[in-house]
Amino acid sequence: MTTVVNVDPAKPNQADITRAADCLRRGGLVAFPTDTVYGLGVHAMDRAAVLRLFHSKGRPANDPLIVHLASFGEVPPLVAQFPDSAKRLASAFWPGPLTLVLHRSPSVPSEVTAGLETVAIRVPAHPVAHALLSAVSLPIAAPSANMFSRPSPTLATHVLDDLDGRIDMVLDGGPTPVGIESTVVDMTTDPPVVLRPGAISLKTLRTVMPAVQPRIAPAPASNHKPMPSPGLLSKHYAPKAPLSIYRGKPTAVRALLKDKALSAMARGQRVGILASSEDALLLSDLRAVSNQSSGGGPPAVFITLASETDAAATAARLYAAFRELDTARVDIILARDISHDHGLWEAIRDRLHRAAASVILVGPETR
Numbered sequence: 424m425t426t427v428v429n430v431d432p433a434k435p436n437q438a439d440i441t442r443a444a445d446c447l448r449r450g451g452l453v454a455f456p457t458d459t460v461y462g463l464g465v466h467a468m469d470r471a472a473v474l475r476l477f478h479s480k481g482r483p484a485n486d487p488l489i490v491h492l493a494s495f496g497e498v499p500p501l502v503a504q505f506p507d508s509a510k511r512l513a514s515a516f517w518p519g520p521l522t523l524v525l526h527r528s529p530s531v532p533s534e535v536t537a538g539l540e541t542v543a544i545r546v547p548a549h550p551v552a553h554a555l556l557s558a559v560s561l562p563i564a565a566p567s568a569n570m571f572s573r574p575s576p577t578l579a580t581h582v583l584d585d586l587d588g589r590i591d592m593v594l595d596g597g598p599t600p601v602g603i604e605s606t607v608v609d610m611t612t613d614p615p616v617v618l619r620p621g622a623i624s625l626k627t628l629r630t631v632m633p634a635v636q637p638r639i640a641p642a643p644a645s646n647h648k649p650m651p652s653p654g655l656l657s658k659h660y661a662p663k664a665p666l667s668i669y670r671g672k673p674t675a676v677r678a679l680l681k682d683k684a685l686s687a688m689a690r691g692q693r694v695g696i697l698a699s700s701e702d703a704l705l706l707s708d709l710r711a712v713s714n715q716s717s718g719g720g721p722p723a724v725f726i727t728l729a730s731e732t733d734a735a736a737t738a739a740r741l742y743a744a745f746r747e748l749d750t751a752r753v754d755i756i757l758a759r760d761i762s763h764d765h766g767l768w769e770a771i772r773d774r775l776h777r778a779a780a781s782v783i784l785v786g787p788e789t790r
Contacts (some may be wrong), residue, residue, distance in 0.1 A: 425587050427579065432456065432596040435551050437558075439594065444559035446591050452476055454568035454582045455555055456596035457547040459520045459604050459622060460575040460742070461582050462491065462565030463590060464555070473534045473564060479589045482571040485649045486656075487537040488564040489522050489605070490544050493556035501542055501562060503528050508632060509610040515631040518548035520605040520622035524652060535564050537649040545605055551596040566653060567604065568593075574660050574742040574778070577602050581746055602739035603770055607652040608635060618652035620770040622738070627766075654777075661778040662745040664695060664753045668775065670760035671785030677702060679785055680757050681709050684723055687755055688713065694723040695753035697744060699731045702759060724751040734767035741774060 428439045443453045450472040453464045465476045467490050477484060490501060495513055498505050503526040513523060527542035536542050547553070556563060567575040570585040579595035606621030606628070614634035617625055628635045650656070667683075669676045684694045694713075698706060706725050713723040726744045729736035748756055760782065761772040776782060 425583065425590050426592045427583070427595055428592065429595045430551055433550055435554050435594070435596065437554075440551075440554045440558045443555055443592055443594055447555075447559050447561065447563060450475070451592065452479060452590040453555070453592045453594065454576075454579070454586070454590060455551055455565075455594040456549055456579075456599050457491070457552045457565070458518075458549045458599065459547070459601045460577055460599050461568040461579065461593075462547075462552070463568035463582075463586070464491070464563040464565040466559075467535055467562040467564040468530070468532065470532050470534055473532060476564070476566070477534075479586065480566065480569070480571050482566065484534070485537050485647060486566075486571075486653055487539060487541075487543060487650060488535050488566050489607075489653060490531070490535065490542060491552065491556060491563045491565045492544060492546050493553060493560075494546060497562065498525075498544060501528055501531055501544060502526060506610065508615065511631055512608065512610075512615075512628070513546070516623055516628075517546040518553065519546070520548070520601055521545060522605045522607040522619075522621075522652075524607060524609040524611060524618065526611055539649050539651070541609075541611055541651070543607060543652060549596070549599070551594055555594070572656070572659055572661055574662060574745040575604060577739070577742050581742070584746070598739070600739065601735075602741060602743075603774055604654055606770070607654070609651060619654045620773050622767065622770065624766040624769065657777065659777040660742070660745070660774050662756060663749045664756050665780035666697070666756040666758060666778055668758050668760050668779045668782045669785050670782060673701070673759065673762075676759045676785050680759065683757055684709055685712065688721065688723060691721070692754040693721045693752065695748040695751060695756040696723055696725050697728065697748065697756055697758040698725070699728055699737070699759070701731045702727075724748065724753050731762060734763070734771060737761075738767055738771050741771060745778065 465472045522545040568582045576582045606623040607619040
């Protein structure tokens with residue numbers, strides 16, 4: 424069984440941190456909270472431990488890992504060069520939810536980088552993560568602590584739902600603050616390019632480095648060739664039931680969602696509705712009908728994210744909402760598309776669309 428250690432997220436007990444650090448040094452797998460999601464840590468220079476991590480997660484070998492460090496000063500041994508441009512971004516946003524892709528040094532195992540000549544590095548901003556990384560004094564490769572392609576964990580219980588018995592230890596530091604993964608910037612190109620949107624927006628990056636460019640092409644869908652960054656598969660972060668996203672004018676989408684839900688319920692399907700708090704009218708109408716078990720089918724399951732004006736709360740809630748729908752054993756999930764695509768909303772929309780089985784346009788595009 425996996426050992427669970429409860430730690431104070433603001434001031435973790437040093438004895439607990441030392442225990443987890445010792446486990447990592449021995450080649451163990453330790454899940455711990457970061458500022459974004461829970462990571463599954465392993466000694467990045469221990470090839471056998473890295474391979475065990477891939478096996479435990481069911482992660483394909485072509486998906487590179489992010490190496491987590493305690494400080495800016497630990498970067499040079501892992502990279503062929505640490506250019507001034509990367510140092511500027513690191514100085515501005517580390518510790519924090521920013522990952523930089525740099526040319527790797529020969530010391531970094533190819534298993535960590537999916538065989539690429541680059542390595543992804545970040546310094547997380549969470550007291551538990553910082554304490555653990557400082558105590559272990561080693562580079563720690565840490566993808567999200569879940570089974571591959573599942574929603575990333577924002578609670579220790581999410582980690583255990585996927586990995587109990589498959590990993591050695593979980594440091595339970597409560598909910599992670601951001602809730603979605605880091606922004607990834609490729610610093611090996613000129614100009615630098617955002618590979619994966621995340622908690623730090625393009626606009627914010629450009630306050631430090633105006634030349635940074637947005638993604639210039641859709642993410643690759645291949646399950647075979649090496650990915651330049653984690654989180655780029657076209658289907659990722661997904662709940663178990665197929666998720667359909669409907670895009671268009673809110674009133675038209677709400678009406679269609681109601682019709683789709685009622686039809687599915689009449690067929691005996693258990694329907695999950697993922698909505699913003701602005702969809703309260705839809706929820707009240709549909710919930711009233713659902714509670715009457717229209718058509719003899721099971722009632723729908725309603726999961727509310729947050730206000731459409733609150734990106735931070737929506738990001739923090741998204742993956743937990745997916746997992747709540749899994750727990751409810753719904754057959755299908757229906758959702759209205761995010762109407763924004765700037766700032767943190769871009770990252771939320773990216774995760775929502777990667778989790779979806781389909782995105783359907785309802786009437787003319789209104790964004």
